Amino acid sequence: HIHWKPPRENFAKINTDGACKGRERAGCGGVIRGNQGEWLGGFVKGVGSCSAFVAELWGVLEGLCLASRMGFTNVELSINSQAIVHVIQAADRMQGSAGCAVLKKIQRVME
Numbered sequence: 001h002i003h004w005k006p007p008r009e010n011f012a013k014i015n016t017d018g019a020c021k022g023r024e025r026a027g028c029g030g031v032i033r034g035n036q037g038e039w040l041g042g043f044v045k046g047v048g049s050c051s052a053f054v055a056e057l058w059g060v061l062e063g064l065c066l067a068s069r070m071g072f073t074n075v076e077l078s079i080n081s082q083a084i085v086h087v088i089q090a091a092d093r094m095q096g097s098a099g100c101a102v103l104k105k106i107q108r109v110m111e
Contacts, residue, residue, distance in 0.1 A: 004033075004037070006033075006034075006035045006036070006037060007033075007034075007035050007075075007076040008035065008074075008076070009035055010035075010074055011035060011074045011075060011076050012032050012033065012034055012040055012067060012072045012074065012075050012076075013032065013033050013034075013035075013075070013076045013077075013078060014030055014031075014032050014063040014064065014066075014067055014075055014076070014077050014078065015030055015031050015033070015063075015078045015079075016028060016029070016030035016056070016059035016060055016062070016063040016077070016078075016079055017029060017030065017056070017059055017079070017080065018047070018052060018054075018055030018056035018057070018058055018059040019052055019055055020050065020051060020052045020055050024049055025046070025048075025049070026046070026047045026048060026049065026050045026051070026052070026054070026055040026058075027044065027045060027046045027047055027055060028044070028045055028047060028055050028056070028058045028059030028062060029042070029043060029044040029045070029059065030042060030043055030059055030062065030063040030066075032063070032066065032067055032070070032072070032075075040070065040072075041066055041067075041070055042066075043062050043063070043066050045058065045062050050099075051098060051099075053081075053083065053084070053098060053099060054098055054099040054102060056079065056081050056083075056084045057084060057087075057099040057102040057103060057106065058102055059079070060077065060079060060084065060088065060106055061102055061105050061106050061109065063077065064077070064106065064109040064110065065109055068109060087099070087103060088103070088106060
């Protein structure tokens with residue numbers, strides 16, 4: 001059973017996802033919610049031709065950028081891919097990997 005868990009008080013929660021159809025069309029989307037579950041913002045974006053992995057990275061980047069533009073500084077990020085969590089945590093060792101350019105942008109936004 002999967003259910004949404006609210007973020008800590010004074011935090012916003014970003015839920016993102018990415019997908020592709022073949023390698024021709026990929027996209028990502030996400031929502032930002034408050035600790036009462038209220039919708040604070042959302043996005044969808046076509047990201048062109050890439051793998052589902054890179055589309056997931058784009059989702060993280062777009063979610064973080066939206067939260068930043070909206071003025072949120074305390075955010076929790078929720079993604080359903082352990083591989084994405086791993087590469088974000090090990091970003092400094094991921095040179096040359098798929099999505100490296102997007103990963104570098106994620107690092108800059110998270111600083």
